[in-house]
Amino acid sequence: MNKYSSADCSRVASSIRRIMEDDPAPKPGDYREAAAVPGGRRHFENSVKREIRPLVRHLRSLRKRVRASEEQNESQKRLLAMVAHDVKNPLTAILGYAGMLANRLKSLPTESRYTANICTAAETLYRLINDLVDLAAMESGKLRINPRPMDLRAVLRDVRALTSLEARRRGIRLGFECPPDLPKATGDPWRLEQVIQNLCVNALQYTPRNGRVGVSAKKTAEGLRITVRDTGIGIPAKELPYIFDRHFQGQAAQARHKTGLGLGLAICREIVRMHGAEISVASRPGRGSAFSFTLPLSAPA
Numbered sequence: 001m002n003k004y005s006s007a008d009c010s011r012v013a014s015s016i017r018r019i020m021e022d023d024p025a026p027k028p029g030d031y032r033e034a035a036a037v038p039g040g041r042r043h044f045e046n047s048v049k050r051e052i053r054p055l056v057r058h059l060r061s062l063r064k065r066v067r068a069s070e071e072q073n074e075s076q077k078r079l080l081a082m083v084a085h086d087v088k089n090p091l092t093a094i095l096g097y098a099g100m101l102a103n104r105l106k107s108l109p110t111e112s113r114y115t116a117n118i119c120t121a122a123e124t125l126y127r128l129i130n131d132l133v134d135l136a137a138m139e140s141g142k143l144r145i146n147p148r149p150m151d152l153r154a155v156l157r158d159v160r161a162l163t164s165l166e167a168r169r170r171g172i173r174l175g176f177e178c179p180p181d182l183p184k185a186t187g188d189p190w191r192l193e194q195v196i197q198n199l200c201v202n203a204l205q206y207t208p209r210n211g212r213v214g215v216s217a218k219k220t221a222e223g224l225r226i227t228v229r230d231t232g233i234g235i236p237a238k239e240l241p242y243i244f245d246r247h248f249q250g251q252a253a254q255a256r257h258k259t260g261l262g263l264g265l266a267i268c269r270e271i272v273r274m275h276g277a278e279i280s281v282a283s284r285p286g287r288g289s290a291f292s293f294t295l296p297l298s299a300p301a
């Protein structure tokens with residue numbers, strides 16, 4: 001019987017391997033040559049089987065692992081959403097009562113310092129939980145917005161109320177600039193307040209004492225442009241492409257702000273995208289940063 005030599009076999013095997021490894025230049029001549037040898041076809045088939053068997057086994061085990069990890073992922077997401085929801089409720093009570101206590105203890109300096117610390121810690125926790133809830137919603141495609149004609153001035157007023165105390169505490173000048181005749185935009189006021197507040201919190205966190213943070217809204221040819229600017233530490237060019245990625249935290253930023261999860265900007269980008277816009281950043285290390293996006297104007301009634 002005309003047997004295939006081991007050199008032939010290994011040639012066939014290696015050309016099959018090339019195909020499996022997606023070699024851009026397989027040599028089809030190898031196969032035709034192999035099949036032309038008497039008995040070569042059977043050897044060729046055996047050789048193919050021998051090569052393919054472990055591959056099939058590997059693919060099966062891979063498929064099993066992918067399925068298991070998908071199921072685990074799903075149950076982790078469900079657990080996260082549940083825990084986040086169940087933690088938020090008692091936290092809201094802590095925040096509410098701590099706020100009332102702080103009011104009553106205003107005249108006692110030590111006690112009011114303690115209650116202020118409780119409030120700050122609870123607020124940080126609340127922000128983290130909210131970000132986790134939003135992340136879970138984002139990952140399961142359940143983050144929703146409710147766009148309607150809205151007054152951006154009212155949104156900026158709320159953001160000012162929520163951030164000015166923190167700015168004072170940090171010794172940073174916080175300014176808002178918004179013309180009185182600003183037309184209405186289309187958007188979800190609650191979600192946009194979250195975005196602008198998040199950008200302000202970042203600006204405050206990454207700006208040293210005596211710096212400035214400014215929020216402005218103005219009409220442009222494209223719509224309503226919102227910018228949050230600071231005179232802070234800025235962002236190194238090599239980090240800029242990643243700052244909107246989930247869980248990314250810059251090196252200098254991490255050193256200043258240890259409690260974050262690196263989710264703020266990822267959530268901002270998602271919400272802004274849901275409004276059909278894109279958030280952009282310009283920054284110079286040591287000089288400051290500016291984050292902007294443009295909302296569509298609402299059609300006149």
Ligand SMILES: Nc1ncnc2c1ncn2[C@@H]1O[C@H](COP(=O)(O)OP(=O)(O)OP(=O)(O)O)[C@@H](O)[C@H]1O
Binds near residue numbers: 249
């Ligand atoms: N105004 C800013 N000035 C300098 N760096 C910034 C500014 N805003 C964001 N960054 C950089 O972008 C990174 C990502 O920001 P993001 O808000 O997503 O996360 P974080 O602030 O670190 O944590 P979290 O928002 O979850 O509390 C930050 O870690 C920081 O490196």
Ligand SMILES: [Mg+2]
Binds near residue numbers: 202260264
């Ligand atoms: Mg942040």
